[in-house]
Amino acid sequence: MKSKNPQKDNVSDEFTISRKEALKKIGKYGKYTALTAIGTFIILHPKKAQANSPSGLIAPGADGFFD
Amino acid sequence: MHEFLSKALEDKSIVWFKASNSYIILEEIAAQLVHQILENKTPQKIASVLAEKLTISEQEATHIVKDLNDRLVIPNTIKNSEKPSIKREYEIPSSVTFKKHYLINRKIFKVEFANEFQLSLLHPKFAHLETQETSKIEHTFQVFNSNHLIHLVLDGEFIGAWESKNVHYFQGKFSMKIIECIYNKNEAEWMGVFHASAINFKDENILILGDSGNGKSTSLALLQAQGFQCIADDFVPIDQAQNVYSFPAGISIKKKAVSVLLKEYPTLETSAEYHYERLNKTVRYLPPQQIDYHKKAPCKALVFIKYDATIDFEISKMSKLKAFEHLVPDSWISSSPKNAASFLEWFEKMPCYQLTYSNNELMYTAIKRIFEDEL
Numbered sequence: 001m002k003s004k005n006p007q008k009d010n011v012s013d014e015f016t017i018s019r020k021e022a023l024k025k026i027g028k029y030g031k032y033t034a035l036t037a038i039g040t041f042i043i044l045h046p047k048k049a050q051a052n053s054p055s056g057l058i059a060p061g062a063d064g065f066f067d
Numbered sequence: 068m069h070e071f072l073s074k075a076l077e078d079k080s081i082v083w084f085k086a087s088n089s090y091i092i093l094e095e096i097a098a099q100l101v102h103q104i105l106e107n108k109t110p111q112k113i114a115s116v117l118a119e120k121l122t123i124s125e126q127e128a129t130h131i132v133k134d135l136n137d138r139l140v141i142p143n144t145i146k147n148s149e150k151p152s153i154k155r156e157y158e159i160p161s162s163v164t165f166k167k168h169y170l171i172n173r174k175i176f177k178v179e180f181a182n183e184f185q186l187s188l189l190h191p192k193f194a195h196l197e198t199q200e201t202s203k204i205e206h207t208f209q210v211f212n213s214n215h216l217i218h219l220v221l222d223g224e225f226i227g228a229w230e231s232k233n234v235h236y237f238q239g240k241f242s243m244k245i246i247e248c249i250y251n252k253n254e255a256e257w258m259g260v261f262h263a264s265a266i267n268f269k270d271e272n273i274l275i276l277g278d279s280g281n282g283k284s285t286s287l288a289l290l291q292a293q294g295f296q297c298i299a300d301d302f303v304p305i306d307q308a309q310n311v312y313s314f315p316a317g318i319s320i321k322k323k324a325v326s327v328l329l330k331e332y333p334t335l336e337t338s339a340e341y342h343y344e345r346l347n348k349t350v351r352y353l354p355p356q357q358i359d360y361h362k363k364a365p366c367k368a369l370v371f372i373k374y375d376a377t378i379d380f381e382i383s384k385m386s387k388l389k390a391f392e393h394l395v396p397d398s399w400i401s402s403s404p405k406n407a408a409s410f411l412e413w414f415e416k417m418p419c420y421q422l423t424y425s426n427n428e429l430m431y432t433a434i435k436r437i438f439e440d441e442l
Contacts, residue, residue: 038096040093040094042392047398052235052239055319056184057188057345059343060234061232065217066212
């Protein structure tokens with residue numbers, strides 16, 4: 001009889017787990033995901049001083065204008 | 068004791084550190100750990116409680132606490148060593164090439180420029196405020212180059228000197244000094260200055276935000292033509308009491324937007340056009356109508372706007388965390404604890420929207436509905 005899941009034929013029993021075990025494992029990974037999240041953060045720095053949008057004949061970084 | 072603040076925002080926490088003036092978005096449980104570290108609880112004690120709470124080993128918990136301390140707490144509680152301040156040795160040029168006088172909130176400001184490059188950095192956006200009345204000058208700015216830096220002096224007092232890469236900070240400081248002078252408030256009395264446009268309707272303001280090129284200024288000009296009052300373009304000052312103040316610089320209209328606005332502003336056709344070749348930008352400045360220097364009003368909402376020719380109209384409530392991530396790096400927020408607390412409290416109550424449009428009428432309607440609490 002042809003298997004409904006041909007891939008399954010290639011998986012040895014050694015690696016098959018029950019639904020209960022799978023949930024337990026996911027739960028464990030869920031815990032690690034949560035632990036990773038504790039160490040994940042975003043640092044935002046406001047500008048150090050007031051700024052305008054660039055305008056004028058001098059572009060920020062252009063050399064020679066302040067000599 | 069290190070100074071810090073913390074606030075819950077959606078499903079995360081925000082912690083602000085005075086030493087680094089940084090806002091950090093993190094998980095609530097991480098914020099609790101940071102609190103405990105800052106309260107000088109021993110790492111062992113913190114780890115022990117955490118291990119029990121998360122049902123993990125003490126070793127794992129210790130690692131988490133150490134990691135947070137090393138990567139987050141320590142770098143943000145050590146005061147950055149001050150950069151060597153720019154020398155205040157300068158020589159004011161004996162000759163002044165350009166002198167301009169501006170009338171702002173009944174005060175006359177004289178600005179002296181040593182060359183046309185310096186003039187181009189400030190004058191175009193204030194040109195509509197130029198006055199021939201020069202008898203009662205209240206404040207005098209001097210702008211000149213010395214030691215390869217552009218210098219700003221106000222009433223004989225050195226304000227700052229900037230390298231060419233920071234020329235936008237020179238422009239920002241000039242704007243800030245104008246604000247301080249016309250409202251008699253020093254820098255510490257301002258909560259922040261926001262890179263936004265501000266419009267007023269019935270004594271409330273909406274801040275229009277977005278990346279450069281998204282159409283903030285054009286939207287502001289369009290809304291002004293519909294009867295909304297222009298409060299500020301590009302530079303929106305908000306004080307400690309969380310009121311938005313007028314900033315009278317001209318509205319910067321990019322060349323591609325001129326045709327869109329000619330119907331409402333026919334004078335734009337013949338307005339001076341400025342070619343900023345090095346910035347790859349050509350602009351005209353539209354004077355704001357009815358600048359009211361006595362008007363200070365609260366902010367009602369933040370609208371992140373985008374003009375997109377392919378989208379007729381879309382508006383949605385925006386995640387506050389996403390809005391926060393956009394807002395903070397683009398703003399100057401005062402680093403004093405009082406102002407940082409005011410900013411966090413202000414932002415917490417601020418509704419945030421994302422608005423993308425090409426249909427002007429629908430944009431006007433949406434903004435009006437936000438003002439009238441109908442959205």
